[in-house]
Amino acid sequence: MKDEGEFRRGTSSRSTAGGRLGSVGPYTGMASGAVPLRPPVQMFVQWNTDQLCEWLAEIGLSLYVAEARRVVQSGRHLLTMTHHEMEKELCIKSPLHRKRLRLALRAIEEGTTDPASRMDYHQVLRWLDDIGLPQYRDAFAESLVDGPMLVALTAEDLIHMRVVTALHHATIARGIELLRNCGFNLNRIQRKFNPAAITKTPCPHVVETWSQHCTSEWLRTIDLAEFTPNLMCAGIHGALLVLEPTFTAESLAEVLQMPAHKTLLRRHLATHFNQMLGPDIVARKRDVLAQPFVVQLSPALRVRLLKKGFSLSRKKSKNEVYVEPDELVCQP
Template structure:
């Protein structure tokens, strides 16, 4: 099937069935093309379709596929335009390699998780993707935080050391861009080569090391499987971690450890659903909160510092609940501008 011609200015509502099918194919939802040709007459019909119709008539039963389709439709409803997503689901699977979680690539690919879905990813979404390890949840959270900070630039991560890096002191902001592979390279420079392979599939990357208050040298040593009785090696790692992240960042981590209610992060701790069902159909919409999001602060902040906090939280709650009222995404997406400047990736 040929690709959709993005140069056309024709409103989506006036697209015929075949053009809508091309659009679905570009979204990666090509498994629904047969039902689309059977049921969809034009773009207007799809824009007006209810959740029940999308599930029954289009056969979109996968919850993440429904979420992806609804986000795309609400983007069109709010802007009147169709946007090509540069950070598609293929890019996301490569991104999982970068952050050290390749074991989830098949699940994310099957869910067709793309860059826009990362922006609205919830805890329950991750559980449905079989990500149950707490450390892996936090790894994804901090990786998304870095993407937000860099405007979802697909080329912002650092996979290799720069030529002059050896002569310069590492800056935490730069270290936060390190991929899992780059961290493994760093371990080799501090004479811990034999433990570097243990980082594969760990979810350890620069943003986790720098930005996560509960990530410390002790946890790092556990992930690397450095035995408890190798005290000199553990001290060696701790010294280099502090040198890597800087004294200020280390001080903030110490402050976090001293707060009441602090719970250390463990390599094998599990995340449990707070809801009755996978997507919380028995949970009241009012019970949902910003903590449903993997990156709640950034989801709220993307609407601008001058907007009302209550208004943002209300919109975020409705998306987080993933209820039939998901159409309230329209207002959020209308104000969401950060995807406008995402550069095309060849990564």
């Protein structure tokens, strides 16, 4: 996915941290035990095995404490371990768990505070509900996805968590973009629909903060309530409508499963959709979609990972988009 966020054609062990997940907050203070979650690197490198094992449990990786107790000698030792060593010596087979550990170590090493660290595991799960993708809660919880990990997710990471449709990749990408825009403050997401806020159109800044519930309620106000059940687990939140250049009124009609021959209904939806977003955003979407290899989002579109030596001329499909495995879901 490129900087604009458009889709281009050509372009599992479970943690046993249990209740500890509930104690994880912004990674700047003390953990529920005796060790800080984000200590100064000068302190961390001197930690002994017991302190490191407690720290691993506090960040949700208690499944690997036994191996760490056997192998890891100090904080300095853990900091210098490679991905291969983490997999072989600590037995961390899950690539997402290795990423979780690597990101936590990097934060300590760099001594930086990421605004995304305001979101813990549970807030990420609540965010999935807000953007309309509750079906991925278990996968995200098992992969220990917190705020810093959320912004570091790649296309391959999402595929690993069985997020395979281009629509849901875009839903997550635009959801992350909204979080960045509002400083990772979940309270900025509108969960209660306010019809008065859209009486004067265009109003993209209002729509951008909508949860999927608000999208559903908006459809009711324009006499399309019969189609709202089709939004269940569809991931149609406001930031997707506004910020994703390949999501159009036609995309929404397909998600709602409006019959193609219901031209008046589709025109009715498109009129309200375009009025709400405004001519500038609608024109930008049209310009992006006019570019070579850019495809309009639809529920049928699937994400495929490009492999080394892969030639797009060998296989083309109107229902597939190809992305680099290590491409960030949402570019900074």
